[in-house]
Amino acid sequence: xxxxxxxxxxxxxxxxxxxxxxxxxxxxxxxxxxxxxxxxxxxxxxxxxxxxxxxxxxxxxxxxxxxxxxxxxxxxxxxxxxxxxxxxxxxxxxxxxxxxxxxxxxxxxxxxxxxxxxxxxxxxxxxxxxxxxxxxxxxxxxxxxxxxxxxxxxxxxxxxxxxxxxxxxxxxxxxxxxxxxxxxxxxxxxxxxxxxxxxxxxxxxxxxxxxxxxxxxxxxxxxxxxxxxxxxxxxxxxxxxxxxxxxxxxxxxxxxxxxxxxxxxxxxxxx
Ligand code: G1P
Numbered sequence: 206x207x208x209x210x211x212x213x214x215x216x217x218x219x220x221x222x223x224x225x226x227x228x229x230x231x232x233x234x235x236x237x238x239x240x241x242x243x244x245x246x247x248x249x250x251x252x253x254x255x256x257x258x259x260x261x262x263x264x265x266x267x268x269x270x271x272x273x274x275x276x277x278x279x280x281x282x283x284x285x286x287x288x289x290x291x292x293x294x295x296x297x298x299x300x301x302x303x304x305x306x307x308x309x310x311x312x313x314x315x316x317x318x319x320x321x322x323x324x325x326x327x328x329x330x331x332x333x334x335x336x337x338x339x340x341x342x343x344x345x346x347x348x349x350x351x352x353x354x355x356x357x358x359x360x361x362x363x364x365x366x367x368x369x370x371x372x373x374x375x376x377x378x379x380x381x382x383x384x385x386x387x388x389x390x391x392x393x394x395x396x397x398x399x400x401x402x403x404x405x406x407x408x409x410x411x412x413x414x415x416x417x418x419x420x421x422x423x424x425x426x427x428x429x430x431x432x433x434x435x436x437x438x439x440x441x442x443x444x445x446x447x448x449x450x451x452x453x454x455x456x457x458x459x460x461x462x463x464x465x466x467x468x469x470x471x472x473x474x475x476x
Contacts, residue, residue, distance in 0.1 A: 213317035215261040215308040251345035313431030334409025336461025361410035362450035370401040377402035394435040
């Protein structure tokens, strides 16, 4: 069973400036609730029991969001407002399962994952990138059942317009297992159109094996001077570790760019 999830949240959020000069992007509201809550709800519904949030000193506001007990208790005592007590109950539900670790230098997703090393108990764990919202179908739940079926690591994937490949991690298929699952031959971070091995993009849901930490310990900086999880995954693939690309059923919303964030807000409010 996959019981632990990690969520990297220490990125600077430059694609959402100027909002992110004062608010962590994951707390920006999407139809009245922070984007991060959608991600946590997805985890809880998928049966995850512990979520490790990787934050930084600059993004301590994320921690405060979940640790405002005194404030809530005082307000609830004074106001006796049903809505406020329900919101507090919801926060307590999240608080029970989350843990914080720090990544104070934004060195990349791979480096963020490495910070969780000593907390991961089982052989596999889930990682969710909060910029990627997936609605209508619980993608984490799908990934967990793919992992169970094939006893394999899994990455969520989506067919993208070939012109946009340099925005994503792109993988080459070794074998098509069925219409939505593909055995991966290799994966490359943000390739040029010329170098892209396909139009299959990695989206921010991963089931990773514990062995990834060994690779991350030695992982050198890649594209843009960052330590990429994609590069460590490629090392595992070279060691013959099985990775499956899973084309998920839900609808993908990109909340990590200003344009995408605005579109996502409109899309979710119509739900
Ligand atoms: C990250 C990954 C990339 C993946 C993408 C999905 O990129 O490095 O491989 O395709 O998430 O959203 P980022 O969005 O951090 O640039």
